[in-house]
Amino acid sequence: MATIEAELETPVQAPIEHPHHKKLVIMAWSGDLDKIWPSFILGTTGAAMGMDTTIFFTFWGLFPLVRNDVHITGENWMQKMMAFMNRPGDEHMKLSKMNFAGMGPAMLGQIAREHHAALPHELMESAQELGVRLLPCQMSMDLFGIKAEDLIEGVDAPVGATTMLELAQGATTFFI
């Protein structure tokens, strides 16, 4: 058994007390697989580090929060068409590049499993277990005709930009 001290540039650090309140707010605007994924990696890690963590799902970012068994969302034909062209649910996310009609996400999922990397769905569960607040954007729900019952369990009630910006006061923020 060897100690790994020598491999590290920094020695074991003494605990530091952070006097300020630590908050993390992530605006998940994109519904792309390769953007929601880091949002959940950062959200899960932030909560694990004791940060008061919120992810605000807005515009295309709202679609991965829809239950996978809900195929079409929306109330009028235009909203329904929108969901038809952009299938909701975290299992149906596309890559922002190299999507190749779904081959890209399938290959990435396979590689992630081989490397024991957590998939977005698993991270979503970890995030919820660690107390990450999942906030849907009310305006996006209205815009796409997505109802509360279309969303997965455990998300908070929808809020507006003001609530999100109030939460972001003094927080570390990301727009992904």
Place this chain on the structure above:
Amino acid sequence: MSATVVKLLDLRGLSCPLPIAKTAQAIRALAVGDLIEVHATDPGSVPDFAAWCTTTGHELVERTETDGVYRFVIRKTR
């Protein structure tokens, strides 16, 4: 303060951010002063556990490496 490890967490094979996420979840159930031992194979967990302890204030008591398995002993401080 307890001097023995009360919880052993086998996180070998898992990648970022799961080793930290699962440790954070497990440490919640422990009492202040308890020791938790974590085994991981993710090389990134070496700097990550140091950073996690710095941020959360938990004490990294010991860390060693044997055949690619990193072993961390952490004391819950609050």
